[in-house]
Amino acid sequence: MSRTLEQWLAYQQGTHNLSIDLSLERVREVAARLGLLDRRCPAVIVAGTNGKGSTATTLAALLQACGQSVGLFTSPHLVRYNERVQIDGAQVSDAALVAAFERIEAARAAVTLTFFEYNALAALDVFRQAAVGVMVLEVGLGGRLDAANIIDADVAVVCSIGLDHREWLGETLEQIGAEKAGIFRRSQNVVLGSEAMPDSVWRAARELDCRVWTARREFGWRVHGDGAAGQNWDYRGAGCTLEGLPPPALAGAVQYRNAASALTVLQLLALPAACDRSAVARGLRGTVLPGRFQIVAGEVEWILDVAHNEPAASVLAGALAARPCEGRSYAVVGMLADKDVAAIGRVLDPLIDHWLLAGIDDEPRGLDAGALQARLPPLRGAIERSTTVAAACARARGVARPRDRVIVFGSFHVVGPALVWLGLY
Numbered sequence: 001m002s003r004t005l006e007q008w009l010a011y012q013q014g015t016h017n018l019s020i021d022l023s024l025e026r027v028r029e030v031a032a033r034l035g036l037l038d039r040r041c042p043a044v045i046v047a048g049t050n051g052k053g054s055t056a057t058t059l060a061a062l063l064q065a066c067g068q069s070v071g072l073f074t075s076p077h078l079v080r081y082n083e084r085v086q087i088d089g090a091q092v093s094d095a096a097l098v099a100a101f102e103r104i105e106a107a108r109a110a111v112t113l114t115f116f117e118y119n120a121l122a123a124l125d126v127f128r129q130a131a132v133g134v135m136v137l138e139v140g141l142g143g144r145l146d147a148a149n150i151i152d153a154d155v156a157v158v159c160s161i162g163l164d165h166r167e168w169l170g171e172t173l174e175q176i177g178a179e180k181a182g183i184f185r186r187s188q189n190v191v192l193g194s195e196a197m198p199d200s201v202w203r204a205a206r207e208l209d210c211r212v213w214t215a216r217r218e219f220g221w222r223v224h225g226d227g228a229a230g231q232n233w234d235y236r237g238a239g240c241t242l243e244g245l246p247p248p249a250l251a252g253a254v255q256y257r258n259a260a261s262a263l264t265v266l267q268l269l270a271l272p273a274a275c276d277r278s279a280v281a282r283g284l285r286g287t288v289l290p291g292r293f294q295i296v297a298g299e300v301e302w303i304l305d306v307a308h309n310e311p312a313a314s315v316l317a318g319a320l321a322a323r324p325c326e327g328r329s330y331a332v333v334g335m336l337a338d339k340d341v342a343a344i345g346r347v348l349d350p351l352i353d354h355w356l357l358a359g360i361d362d363e364p365r366g367l368d369a370g371a372l373q374a375r376l377p378p379l380r381g382a383i384e385r386s387t388t389v390a391a392a393c394a395r396a397r398g399v400a401r402p403r404d405r406v407i408v409f410g411s412f413h414v415v416g417p418a419l420v421w422l423g424l425y
Contacts, residue, residue: 003096008101009081012118027117027147033107036124036150041132042150044265047139047180048159050312051193051258054158055252056138056176057289059262063134064088065283066266069167071127073148074138075119078291078306078416079211079425085123087130089288090295100125114138120147134269155265156210157182158201159193159258162311163340173198184208189268191219193261213238213264221260228322228334229253235260239267248284252293252319291415293319296422299402301325304418305409308335310343316409320351327404332392334358334372334414336365341375344410352407354399355383358392360413389417 003011011049031037046056047110053074060072069088077083082091102120104113113121129133137148141160142346161177177197180206184190190210192201205212213219219237224244229252237260248255266274273279293316296302303323307316320329329351335341357373360366367375369385376383387394396406408418419425 002102005081005098008098009115012101012113012115015112021044023145024147024150026111027121028112028115028150030108030117031102031121031150032102034125035120036128039151040128043135043137044155044269045139045148045151045153045155045183046157046159047143047146047183048157049162049176049309050181050315051137051159051254051261052157054255054289054292055157055193055258056136056247058250058255058259058284058287059265060086060136061089061264061287062266062280062283063136063269065279065286066271066276068271069130069133069277070136071123071130071132072138073120073123073127073136075116075140076412078412079420084119085126086218087127087132087401089116089286092126092390096126096129097122100129109345111304112119117147120150124151132273139180139183142176142179142182144179146183149183152185153183153188153237155189155191155268156185157191157193157261157265158183158197159261159310160336161194161196161201162196162309163354174200178200178204181205184210188209189213191261191264191268193257193289198418213268215257215261216319219260219264221255221256223253229255229319230272231367233262237267238262238347239270242275242277242280245277246281246284249287250289250292251295252315253322254315254319255292290419290425296424300400301405302422303405303407304415305407306415307344307409309338310340310347313344313347313409316407317347317351320407325403325405327401329355330354330356330396330400330404330406332356332358332389332396332406332408332414332418333410334360334369334392335367335410336363336413337362337367337371338365339411341367341372342377345376345379348409349377349381352379353381355379355381356392356396357383357385358389358414359385359387360411361388362417363413364410366413390421393418393421
């Protein structure tokens with residue numbers, strides 16, 4: 001009897017004895033049996049501590065606007081698993097995923113796979129079945145040993161390097177950079193979304209004789225007016241200069257950097273419409289990615305952002321400071337146990353008047369509200385605890401007044417439930 005998608009996902013939680021097992025031997029073996037290593041289209045792999053989801057999704061939208069059929073693989077999801085595998089901007093169906101899992105199960109035999117490895121193989125299988133023209137693959141964790149790295153990509157992107165997932169990637173930026181740079185291949189085009197990279201990244205690119213395109217060096221951008229988010233901008237890059245571009249659909253000043261990185265990849269792929277300003281403008285306007293400084297207007301403004309580490313919290317703090325609030329700022333926040341709660345709290349404390357701590361109960365690593373509060377430093381604002389994200393959102397709506405704002409952040413496991421509670425998903 002055939003399994004439903006939900007049954008397949010539950011089954012995959014128990015086929016391997018570790019939820020995370022960073023290695024490529026097992027997943028590469030199954031991919032080879034399925035013929036997934038024989039690439040039939042260009043591929044781009046996108047890694048980084050922060051910005052990789054925005055960059056990958058923007059690139060997919062640009063490619064689609066340039067007439068390409070695009071397979072986009074991202075993780076994790078906010079609400080539905082299907083968000084992780086998209087073709088031409090649409091989530092693939094349950095039936096397509098189930099068929100992929102059935103093929104993977106038949107091929108794997110005695111080889112065990114983690115939940116994410118099933119996910120990566122399913123994405124590659126679905127893209128092959130659909131005969132997409134380009135694949136955009138976001139790294140799930142690290143880079144060197146991430147399942148997406150079984151593909152030898154035409155272009156590799158590293159958006160940023162920061163401290164996160166230290167138990168898996170290392171305690172220093174040098175160690176983390178080396179893991180992220182593990183996606184590089186010899187003589188490959190490499191796009192770096194920031195000039196502030198640790199030496200390990202530059203060293204890896206040099207040793208592999210990569211052609212490196214670095215933000216503010218080989219490509220750049222200039223925002224018109226006072227430089228604030230939401231303004232037209234110019235791009236100077238690998239193949240052309242594009243002037244008067246519309247602002248990225250994703251909010252926040254950092255999205256100009258992400259969009260410029262995506263535009264550089266587009267040009268390195270040497271597509272006919274890569275320098276077509278009208279096509280690029282359509283792609284920028286058409287990018288959709290919930291939970292990245294997503295603004296929900298109203299008498300009380302809601303801002304939802306999946307920021308879950310210190311560098312992302314710093315970007316969120318900058319975006320909030322650039323968007324002053326006339327009233328009070330409430331935070332609905334929940335986090336996982338492996339995050340630097342104290343550092344995130346310190347970064348955002350100056351901008352928050354009232355903290356509503358939410359427990360995360362749909363993930364084994366989730367902290368309950370009491371444990372979350374115990375890890376926070378002394379804060380200037382009031383603190384309340386709620387058992388769930390929905391309860392914290394309800395409390396925020398109850399206490400917020402016109403011209404106040406509610407900021408939801410800390411985890412995909414917080415922003416997803418909040419989107420559902422707000423009726424936006």
